Structure formats: structure tokens, C-alpha cells
Amino acid sequence: MAARLVSRCGAVGVAAHSSPLVSCRRWSGASADTVYDVVVSGGGLVGAAMACALGYDIHFHDKKILLLEAGPKKVLEKLSETYSNRVSSISPGSATLLSSFGAWDHICNMRYRAFRRMQVWDACSEALIMFDKDNLDDMGYIVENDVIMHALTKQLEAVSDRVTVLYRSKAICYTWPCPFPMADSSPWVHITLGDGSIFQTKLLIGADGHNSGVRQAAGIQNVSWNYDQSAVVATLYLSELSDTLSSLVWSTSHEHAAQLVSMDEEKFVDAVNSAFWSDADHTDFIDTAGAMLQYAVGLLKPTKVSARQLPPSVARVDAKSRVLFPLGLGHAAEYVRPRVALIGDAAHRVHPLAGQGVNMGFGDISSLAHHLSTAAFNGKDLGSMSHLTGYETERQRHNTALLAATDLLKRLYSTSAAPLVLLRTWGLQATNAVSPLKEQIMAFASK
Amino acid sequence: MWGSGKLGSSGGWFLRVLGPGGPNTKAARPLISSAVYVKNQLSWMLQIKPGVFNEYRTMWFKSYRTTFSYLNRIKSFRYPWARLYSTSQTTVDSGEVKTFLALAHKWWDEQGVYAPLHSMNDLRVPFIRDNLLKTIPNHQPGKPLFGMKILDVGCGGGLLTEPLGRLGASVIGIDPVDENIKTAQCHKSFDPVLDKRIEYRVCSLEEIVEETAETFDAVVASEVVEHVIDLETFLQCCCQVLKPSGSLFITTINKTQLSYALGIVFSEQIAGIVPKGTHTWEKFVSPETLESILESNGLSVQTVVGMLYNPFSGYWHWSENTSLNYAAHAVKSGVQEHPISAEFAFKGETEELQANACTNPAVHEELKK
Numbered sequence: 001m002a003a004r005l006v007s008r009c010g011a012v013g014v015a016a017h018s019s020p021l022v023s024c025r026r027w028s029g030a031s032a033d034t035v036y037d038v039v040v041s042g043g044g045l046v047g048a049a050m051a052c053a054l055g056y057d058i059h060f061h062d063k064k065i066l067l068l069e070a071g072p073k074k075v076l077e078k079l080s081e082t083y084s085n086r087v088s089s090i091s092p093g094s095a096t097l098l099s100s101f102g103a104w105d106h107i108c109n110m111r112y113r114a115f116r117r118m119q120v121w122d123a124c125s126e127a128l129i130m131f132d133k134d135n136l137d138d139m140g141y142i143v144e145n146d147v148i149m150h151a152l153t154k155q156l157e158a159v160s161d162r163v164t165v166l167y168r169s170k171a172i173c174y175t176w177p178c179p180f181p182m183a184d185s186s187p188w189v190h191i192t193l194g195d196g197s198i199f200q201t202k203l204l205i206g207a208d209g210h211n212s213g214v215r216q217a218a219g220i221q222n223v224s225w226n227y228d229q230s231a232v233v234a235t236l237y238l239s240e241l242s243d244t245l246s247s248l249v250w251s252t253s254h255e256h257a258a259q260l261v262s263m264d265e266e267k268f269v270d271a272v273n274s275a276f277w278s279d280a281d282h283t284d285f286i287d288t289a290g291a292m293l294q295y296a297v298g299l300l301k302p303t304k305v306s307a308r309q310l311p312p313s314v315a316r317v318d319a320k321s322r323v324l325f326p327l328g329l330g331h332a333a334e335y336v337r338p339r340v341a342l343i344g345d346a347a348h349r350v351h352p353l354a355g356q357g358v359n360m361g362f363g364d365i366s367s368l369a370h371h372l373s374t375a376a377f378n379g380k381d382l383g384s385m386s387h388l389t390g391y392e393t394e395r396q397r398h399n400t401a402l403l404a405a406t407d408l409l410k411r412l413y414s415t416s417a418a419p420l421v422l423l424r425t426w427g428l429q430a431t432n433a434v435s436p437l438k439e440q441i442m443a444f445a446s447k
Numbered sequence: 448m449w450g451s452g453k454l455g456s457s458g459g460w461f462l463r464v465l466g467p468g469g470p471n472t473k474a475a476r477p478l479i480s481s482a483v484y485v486k487n488q489l490s491w492m493l494q495i496k497p498g499v500f501n502e503y504r505t506m507w508f509k510s511y512r513t514t515f516s517y518l519n520r521i522k523s524f525r526y527p528w529a530r531l532y533s534t535s536q537t538t539v540d541s542g543e544v545k546t547f548l549a550l551a552h553k554w555w556d557e558q559g560v561y562a563p564l565h566s567m568n569d570l571r572v573p574f575i576r577d578n579l580l581k582t583i584p585n586h587q588p589g590k591p592l593f594g595m596k597i598l599d600v601g602c603g604g605g606l607l608t609e610p611l612g613r614l615g616a617s618v619i620g621i622d623p624v625d626e627n628i629k630t631a632q633c634h635k636s637f638d639p640v641l642d643k644r645i646e647y648r649v650c651s652l653e654e655i656v657e658e659t660a661e662t663f664d665a666v667v668a669s670e671v672v673e674h675v676i677d678l679e680t681f682l683q684c685c686c687q688v689l690k691p692s693g694s695l696f697i698t699t700i701n702k703t704q705l706s707y708a709l710g711i712v713f714s715e716q717i718a719g720i721v722p723k724g725t726h727t728w729e730k731f732v733s734p735e736t737l738e739s740i741l742e743s744n745g746l747s748v749q750t751v752v753g754m755l756y757n758p759f760s761g762y763w764h765w766s767e768n769t770s771l772n773y774a775a776h777a778v779k780s781g782v783q784e785h786p787i788s789a790e791f792a793f794k795g796e797t798e799e800l801q802a803n804a805c806t807n808p809a810v811h812e813e814l815k816k
Contacts, residue, residue: 035639186637187634187637377591378573379568379572379610386557386569
């Protein structure tokens with residue numbers, strides 16, 4: 001929708017450029033009163049956190065920031081008794097970012113759960129891999145999305161002199177400046193909202209999700225495909241004496257996902273348990289092969305006696321907590337254009353199997369905020385490509401690697417064909433045996 | 448894909464200038480000297496002796512340009528200085544004139560002809576900012592240079608003026624070339640914050656010396672002194688408009704064999720990036736000469752540091768080596784015009800301070816007397 005509008009929106013006397021990006025606007029009248037330094041389009045987890053990061057940045061005290069959110073303001077007066085089914089796994093790096101502008105303290109005061117160990121089982125064999133941090137540091141935190149959003153909203157309200165937040169404001173049209181500075185045309189990006197109001201900005205940050213309007217309007221190519229999978233999320237009660245809750249994300253085929261969501265709770269619990277415990281998919285061949293490698297590893301390297309956790313048993317599922325959403329992969333070919341930058345899902349969309357989606361977004365925020373802060377302290381034009389390309393290079397390197405790895409894992413684990421199962425069984429056992437490799441993986445994922 | 452445009456656009460410009468017969472059509476990225484060349488538009492003004500100039504300068508010069516352009520063409524080959532008189536037409540033919548006029552609008556194209564000057568901001572803005580911050584006790588976050596008055600001499604299109612304005616300073620940018628000031632004015636008019644903080648004027652430094660004596664906290668003359676005909680007078684004027692303990696920032700090119708080889712021979716004659724005769728190596732200023740003139744005018748040199756341009760990456764770097772480009776920071780002595788009591792106070796300390804090679808500007812003055 002935005003793509004259809006952008007190239008013709010408001011253009012008067014368009015210069016003859018072939019690039020779809022360009023729609024020059026001859027701005028003969030006086031410019032509007034405020035030119036925002038940064039406009040963040042999209043007020044989700046990543047967009048709100050970006051606005052916070054800039055609002056609390058010391059070199060941005062003189063700047064004007066605007067956050068546009070299409071939805072209504074979500075006010076959380078009191079923490080609900082029931083846990084939300086949308087949770088995120090927050091890495092230590094993301095937690096550092098959130099604490100840099102004070103949001104982590106609010107989260108700690110509400111609720112979150114730290115975890116120190118991660119174990120991965122294979123359904124078709126006995127292989128497993130365990131990530132364990134020796135030095136008692138937290139490996140990550142599970143936090144409900146509502147809690148994070150509430151913390152961010154609170155922090156944004158505290159800097160309302162610098163950051164303006166507009167709710168129920170959907171941008172419908174973006175007008176880009178001419179690539180070559182021309183005498184009469186405004187050099188800023190113009191954003192038109194649904195109600196007709198227009199904002200000018202020196203830098204537009206697109207944080208509007210995987211169907212990003214900013215990305216489409218800018219004409220940035222997006223490499224994407226849909227997995228034939230949907231994810232079912234639910235909140236489970238594990239069968240332990242104390243009342244421990246767990247969050248479930250089950251990625252499976254569309255039909256199976258639809259069945260899981262619609263079946264009644266008892267049947268759902270049975271389905272989850274059998275998925276964990278059943279060895280219907282095990283074959284003798286794989287089992288033997290796996291045992292062989294395990295024996296070899298045991299000879300070469302004395303195994304550490306660390307507690308090996310059995311798969312969980314589910315007692316019941318929280319009522320009305322089952323939801324499904326489709327899965328896919330996406331990666332924008334460019335993260336930046338003059339006066340435009342993409343962060344979060346607008347730039348990259350990943351399978352939830354590694355719990356990295358929002359963490360990659362927070363990583364984008366750290367990098368972009370750092371580059372913008374340095375640029376502001378050097379008095380640079382914030383929309384200048386020189387520092388935006390620095391952000392793009394830094395993040396594309398990291399994100400492409402993670403995206404490729406996640407996609408590979410997803411494909412590897414989606415099949416029960418014997419050769420691939422053998423490959424992944426041995427691969428998993430071998431990786432589990434090599435501690436330095438595991439440490440590298442953990443370090444990469446916690447950034 | 449935006450990065451690759453860099454090479455293309457400057458190469459393209461090069462072809463326009465030299466025509467299809469140019470031997471090295473695949474020109475390398477414009478080297479240091481192009482950064483010097485592009486400032487040459489203001490060179491004519493600063494070379495003309497102050498006496499010639501009066502308030503009718505602008506009108507006089509406009510007629511001079513149109514009627515005398517051909518005479519200048521003939522003269523220019525015999526008198527290199529005279530060529531530089533002819534303002535916007537720094538070189539001979541109408542193709543060059545067109546290039547210059549086209550260039551006046553190219554200031555703000557970050558991947559264009561002025562790309563090296565844009566990227567030089569990464570060095571010179573922090574240089575100016577950090578040295579000025581040392582003199583401000585409590586600076587406001589977000590507007591670190593708030594309250595400072597800065598003069599940017601030879602501002603061109605305002606490439607350095609705008610960043611200083613964004614850092615909170617009140618900046619006055621002066622340039623003798625009309626088109627440059629027009630471009631600069633137009634560019635800053637879109638930003639309401641900068642519009643208030645920056646003021647541009649078409650004039651020379653000598654013209655405003657009387658009215659602005661001792662009013663600026665800092666004077667910036669970046670890529671200017673290598674075009675000035677009378678360096679001594681220019682620096683004297685800079686000193687006059689500075690407040691006591693004010694700072695003077697200069698970036699320029701050294702006069703060495705290396706700068707001749709790279710800046711003149713390579714850029715102008717071999718690669719032809721810069722039209723022939725734009726620079727005269729004799730005009731380059733070595734740090735030692737600069738330092739001696741500054742010291743004799745009551746400015747004490749605090750820092751001299753080299754800058755190196757990497758034509759492939761398009762970025763500048765600080766360097767120990769000052770044989771090509773360098774930046775200098777000098778501070779005007781804090782002593783007032785008739786510091787009789789101060790002289791007596793310092794006389795007693797002269798001997799012990801001499802041994803310590805102190806950089807106290809007041810003592811320097813004393814030692815010279």
C-alpha cells in the first residue's frame with residue numbers, strides 16, 4: 001500500500017530519475033516549523049527501545065525525536081496474575097542495552113526469569129547438546145513482551161521533552177529527498193500520516209516489522225521466503241511440586257499447528273508430552289551410530305559430570321494461551337539508504353528456534369545508537385550515509401551469519417531422513433563434546 | 448552501491464573537464480590537492496591587497512569578471528598570481544568557468560567533487576571541538592560549544608560551518624565568492640536550528656576586522672592559508688578578531704617535495720584531477736613558517752599534527768607525518784594591550800622559565816622583546 005503511494009505522493013514537477021527511490025518534491029514554500037532529527041516508524045519492542053536509546057543518549061539532549069506507533073497506547077496499571085503467552089528470550093547483551101536507559105530496572109521490579117542452562121534434544125536419536133555457563137552468569141532471561149513494552153513506555157514518558165510519541169498514527173506515505181541537493185527542494189524526508197499531517201525529518205528509522213512500510217517505500221529489496229511452518233505458543237504448567245510455569249514455542253506444519261490450537265487442553269498436553277518423550281522416530285541404525293560416537297567421545301575426553309536433564313513433563317496448559325503465527329525468513333538487501341535506516345524485523349526476520357529474533361533487533365539498536373551518538377557529537381548531519389554505512393556493515397556481518405545458521409538448523413531439524421538425521425546426530429554429539437566451540441556459540445548468541 | 452558511486456561521479460567529472468582524449472580516464476580518487484583546489488575559488492579575494500577593496504567591491508568585481516575574462520586568459524599564463532585574480536574563472540577557458548559554476552552547487556554532494564572535504568570533517572570537527580572544550584568549564588550535553596562565537600574564514604559552501612553550528616556555537620561564515628555563500632545560505636535555510644545559529648556574509652577578512660575586533664572565541668581557517676597572497680597580514684587579521692586567549696585553527700598543506708610530487712605533479716599534471724596551475728607549490732606553507740609568523744603575532748602554537756588522505760577509502764587519518772596536510776591550533780595570548788604591571792611580574796620569572804621551554808604565551812612575548 002505504501003509502495004503504491006510513495007512514488008507519486010505529493011510530487012510536483014518530478015525530476016526525471018529512473019530510480020524508484022526518487023520522488024523529488026519541489027518545496028517552494030517556507031519549510032514547516034519543526035524538522036525532527038530522528039523519526040522512528042513503528043512502536044514495537046525494537047522501535048520503542050530505539051527511541052529510548054536515543055532519548056537517553058547524552059549527545060542527543062538538543063535533538064528532537066518522534067516515535068510513530070500505529071496502535072493504541074498500552075497501559076499496564078497492574079501486572080496481570082496470568083502470564084502472557086508472548087515471551088522473549090533476552091540475551092545478556094540486550095539486557096545491557098535495556099539497562100543503559102533504565103528499562104531493565106523496571107523489568108526487574110515486575111517479573112522476569114533468568115536461566116543458566118540450555119539443553120537441546122533430538123527427536124530421532126538420543127543425541128543432545130547442553131549449554132552451561134560455568135561461571136554462574138546468567139545465560140539469558142525470559143521476559144514477557146508486555147512487561148518489556150511497559151518498561152519502555154515508562155522510560156519514554158520520562159524523556160518526553162526530547163521524545164514525542166504519537167499513538168494511532170500510521171504513516172501512509174513517505175517522500176524522499178532528491179539524491180542531488182537542489183536549490184528549491186527540501187533535503188528532508190517527509191512522512192504523511194493517515195490524518196494528513198506531515199512530518200519532516202533528517203533521519204527516518206524503520207522499525208515497523210517484517211512487512212515494513214518503510215522498506216517497501218524505499219524500494220529496498222527483501223530476500224524472503226515462508227517456511228511451511230507455523231509456531232504455536234502456549235504457557236504450560238510443568239508437573240513438579242511447585243507451581244512452575246514454562247513457555248512453549250512449537251514450530252510445526254500449518255495443518256498440525258491449526259490442529260494443536262483447536263484441540264482441547266487435555267489432548268494438547270498429551271501431544272506435548274508425546275513429542276518430548278516418544279521415541280517413535282528413533283531408528284535402530286541411528287541409535288547405534290549415535291552410541292558409537294558417544295563411546296568414542298567418552299574415550300577421548302573424560303566426560304564432565306554435569307546433571308543431564310530429562311525432558312520435561314507437562315501437567316496442564318494455561319487456558320486460552322494457545323496462539324499460532326506463521327514463520328518465515330527475511331533479510332533486507334540494504335539496511336540503509338540516505339536518510340533511512342532499518343532495524344529489527346524490518347531488516348531481518350528469523351525462525352524462533354534459536355530465540356534470537358528480538359536480540360538481533362536490540363543489537364541493531366546498540367550499533368545504530370552508537371554510530372548516531374558519535375555523529376551527533378561530531379556535528380554531522382544525522383542522515384548522512386557515511387556513518388549509516390558503518391552501521392550497515394557491522395550489523396549485516398553479524399546478522400547474515402546468524403540468519404544463515406538458523407536457517408540451516410531449521411532445515412536440518414525439519415527432516416527425519418536417515419542421512420540427515422545421522423549427520424545432525426553426530427554433529428550434535430561432536431559439538432557437545434567440544435567445549436571451546438560451545439563457548440564460542442554462546443558468546444556469539446549473547447551479544 | 449552508494450559507495451561505488453563515489454568513484455564514478457568523480458571520474459565522470461574528470462572526463463567532463465578533460466574531454467575524451469584524456470590519457471588516464473580511469474582516474475584515481477581525487478587526492479589531497481583536490482581538497483585544496485576546491486577552496487581555490489576564494490583564493491583571488493584573499494590575495495588582493497586590502498587597499499584595493501572597498502564597499503563597492505562586489506559591483507566592481509562583477510563587471511571586472513565579464514569584461515576582463517579574456518584579458519585574464521592571456522595574462523594568466525605569464526602571471527600565475529594574476530590568474531588567481533580572476534575569481535570564479537580560476538583557469539582559462541569557458542569549460543573551466545562552467546566547471547567552477549557547476550562546482551558552486553556541488554558543495555553538498557557528499558559523493559561528489561568535494562567528498563574529501565566532507566570526510567575531512569571527521570578530523571577537523573573533533574580537533575576544533577576538543578580543543579575548545581578544554582576552555583569551557585561546564586559544557587551542556589548536546590550543545591557542547593554553546594556560547595562560543597566562531598568565525599569560519601573561507602567557509603565555501605559551509606561544510607565546516609554547519610557541524611560547528613550543530614554543536615551549539617554561533618558561527619559567522621565569510622567567503623568572498625558570492626555563489627558559495629548563496630549555496631551555503633540556501634542549504635542552512637532548511638534547518639531552523641542552524642538558520643538561527645549561523646550567519647553568512649560575502650566579504651573578506653580584512654573588511655570585517657575593524658567591526659569585529661576581539662569578538663571571536665575561535666577563528667577557523669581551513670584549507671585557506673595556502674591561497675593567501677599575504678600570509679602575514681592574513682594571520683594578523685585573524686589575531687585581531689580573536690578575543691584574548693581565543694583559538695585559531697588552521698588546516699593546510701605543507702611545502703615539501705612530497706606535496707609537490709603528489710599534490711602538483713600527480714594530481715594536476717599526470718592524473719589531471721585538478722586543472723593545471725590551480726595550485727602553486729610556492730604558496731604552500733610549512734609548519735615552521737606558519738609557527739614563526741603566528742608566534743611573532745602573539746599567537747602561541749599549541750598543536751601541529753599531520754593528516755593523511757587515503758584516496759581508496761576516502762577517509763582521512765591523523766598522522767605523525769606533517770609533510771602533506773596538517774592541522775595547527777594556536778592560542779592568542781591572554782595579555783592585554785598595555786600590560787605594564789604584567790610585564791614587571793613576568794620579568795622576574797623569565798630566567799627560570801626560559802630553561803623549562805614553557806609555552807606560556809605571555810612569556811614567549813617577553814622572551815622576544
